Amino acid sequence: MNFVSQTGISLSQDSVQFGFPGPRFEPKPTLKFVKVSERARAPIKGSACGTGFDLCLAIDVKSEPNSNALNSTDSKIAVPRGTFSRVAPRSGLAVDFSVHVGAGVIDKDCRGPLVAVPFNLGNVSFLVKQGDTISQLICEKIVCPGANVIKLFVCNLQKLEPFQAYFEIGHGSVALVNIR
Numbered sequence: 092m093n094f095v096s097q098t099g100i101s102l103s104q105d106s107v108q109f110g111f112p113g114p115r116f117e118p119k120p121t122l123k124f125v126k127v128s129e130r131a132r133a134p135i136k137g138s139a140c141g142t143g144f145d146l147c148l149a150i151d152v153k154s155e156p157n158s159n160a161l162n163s164t165d166s167k168i169a170v171p172r173g174t175f176s177r178v179a180p181r182s183g184l185a186v187d188f189s190v191h192v193g194a195g196v197i198d199k200d201c202r203g204p205l206v207a208v209p210f211n212l213g214n215v216s217f218l219v220k221q222g223d224t225i226s227q228l229i230c231e232k233i234v235c236p237g238a239n240v241i242k243l244f245v246c247n248l249q250k251l252e253p254f255q256a257y258f259e260i261g262h263g264s265v266a267l268v269n270i271r
Contacts, residue, residue, distance in 0.1 A: 120171030122230060127204060130221060131165035134228055143179060143227030146207060152219045154190065154211040164205045168228070170197065176230045178207050184225070189213035192226035 122144065124133055134144030149165035170176045178194035185191050189212040197205070207226045211217050219225050 120174065120230070122171065122176075122228075123169040125167045126165065127167060128165040132222060134166075134168075137224075137227075141227075143229040145181075145224040146178065146205070146226045146228050147222050148207065148219055148225050149221060151221050152209065152225075154209050154217040154219070156211055156214050156216065159208055159210040162207050162209065162225070164207060166205050167202060168197065168205055169202070170199055170230055172199070173232055174230045175199065175233045176228050178205075178226050179229050181224065181227055188215075188217055190217055190225075194226075197228075 122134065126133070128149060130149040132147040134146055136143075137145050146164050148162050150162065152160065152162050154160065168176070176197040178192055178197070180190070180192040191210045191212060193208045193210065194206050205228070209217075209219070209225060
């Protein structure tokens with residue numbers, strides 16, 4: 092049985108803890124957005140349960156078959172602490188028209204204009220008008236680990252079977268082994 096007093100002291104048979112139990116208050120992460128021109132539209136969620144923010148292009152774009160182009164949204168963003176974002180295709184455009192979108196990863200410190208790169212993988216031209224949704228912006232949590240440099244050499248795996256699961260590359264004929 093636990094007892095928590097109004098002063099935040101938690102008493103149980105096994106221990107006494109000071110401070111209020113449970114999660115600490117964390118403010119809701121917020122995507123910050125700036126319009127660079129009047130043509131820009133704020134990113135919005137397509138639905139309450141939507142994963143990404145819908146992104147709209149700032150100009151009309153005609154995408155020819157088997158081509159791509161760099162297109163601006165005329166906006167800039169700042170992602171919440173502990174996250175990065177990426178521009179991803181909208182599933183409807185990808186399935187119905189074979190239009191995929193890329194732009195890479197947007198790091199926490201990136202402050203340049205937000206762009207979308209539509210790839211028309213279909214056989215027909217595709218027109219996106221100013222203000223139409225072309226892609227979505229997805230924010231994801233990230234872990235930023237440090238890195239240690241180790242010295243490696245390449246050798247034959249037949250001599251190092253215990254290490255095979257750890258260091259195998261290719262089709263099992265080459266391994267990377269740490270030199271100590």
